[in-house]
Amino acid sequence: MSEQVVTRYKVSERANHWVTAISFMLLAASGLALFHPAFFFLSNLLGGGTWSRILHPFIGVVMVVSFFIFATQLWKQNKITAADREWQKHFGDILRNKATQLPEIGKYNIGQKYLFWILVITIALLLVSGVVMWQPWFTPIFPVAVVRLASLLHAIAGFVVILVTIVHIYSAYWVKGTVRGMTRGTVTAAWAKHHHPAWYKEVSKGNR
């Protein structure tokens, strides 16, 4: 018996997501390694401290490019609506798996939308501050006060990105049936109806 499925992500969207995700993992590991000595062992992932320092900015450019292409594909569906704000009021019940009678939301819930906009802002910030910190190419151009500010901002923005990504990964694991949307591209109709009813109505209308 074949399960009824709907398409959630096109091939190009999945490709962008995973290029961003893989480069993010390498960036987080090498970035944390240079942030706190407790994480320095993570520098081994890229072949030691010096290789981490050399490769981190290049991988960063890859992530920025793939993320912003991905973001242009998704931004329209990430505008926050009145239904989202209503949905947010049930957030405690949702966390306890006790939510009933939720407002009909679209392709993304407000948590996903916050994640989207936080990533847009912090990744832009990481790009700008990262260029300022990029030795030996760009750092010598800037006054040391600017480099100091960039270093602090880069650390704070990196922390925020890692934090929201932990929440992002956990949410995908916690809400069963979500991960396949990004690996196979489809979700079950039941999943779509339950979690994103307005989006389900829209896509099923288009299909029939």
Added chain:
Amino acid sequence: MALQSLDIKARSATTSPSPAVRGEVIKVAKLIDISKCIGCKACQVACMEWNDLRDEVGTNAGTYDNPRDLTDQSWTVMRFSEVEVQAGKLEWLIRKDGCMHCADPGCLKACPAPGAIVQYTNGIVDFHEENCIGCGYCITGCPFNVPRISKKDGKAYKCTLCSDRVGVGMEPACVKTCPTGAIVFGSKEDMIHHAEGRITDLKERGYKNAGLYDPSGVGGTHVMYVLQHADQPGLYANLPKDPSISAMVSLWKGVTKPLASFALGLAVFAGFFHYVTSGPNEVEDEEHTS
């Protein structure tokens, strides 16, 4: 590899204790008496010879500063300033620039590579280039703009205060060679005492603002200056008046580190415990059939 004959007080990016079996060690200092310096640059040459460094031959830019700036090959540079503190009375102030060996070193605080920067118990701050990853955070952290990254190997270099000489009981090469005795070396206590005598002498000769440069903002330094105009260190090629580690660097490599690391760990645990207490969020069966 740190010098085994010297105890270590602090190592970069290291949270465990440093080797320190030898007990109390005398704190050392180099004292540079600017009023005695004739700008002969013998110290620059001695530094090149002892450390086996050869900078590229530069071009004359209309000043005596040669080379123009500190580099990975030039760990000390004479900076010449022509000033008139009193109208009509020209003074030629020559400052031997280089690492100040801060008691609270901004480079070491900023460095993310374990053991790339060490501070010996005697006060010398030394770079161990084999551990350096070339990120340049030491430059970002330094209040005196001293470290330089080599274009050849991507490692950071600066004055070692001849730790390899001091470790076997010798004075730094620049001190050894100085023909006027403008540079002296010994225990920090003795150097402060020696400076006091020089300052009294300078004051008698009319330099009423003569004083010692040992800035407390960085915990004092292990390279100190006797300045004729200690009230205006900026006259000496922009020597900072009250240097300290930038608040930006303190925040970046201070409280942010443990707090952010703790928060990230907490987020992972919160997720795990949420899952084992609340369970997965599954689409209920009746919705499958509806």
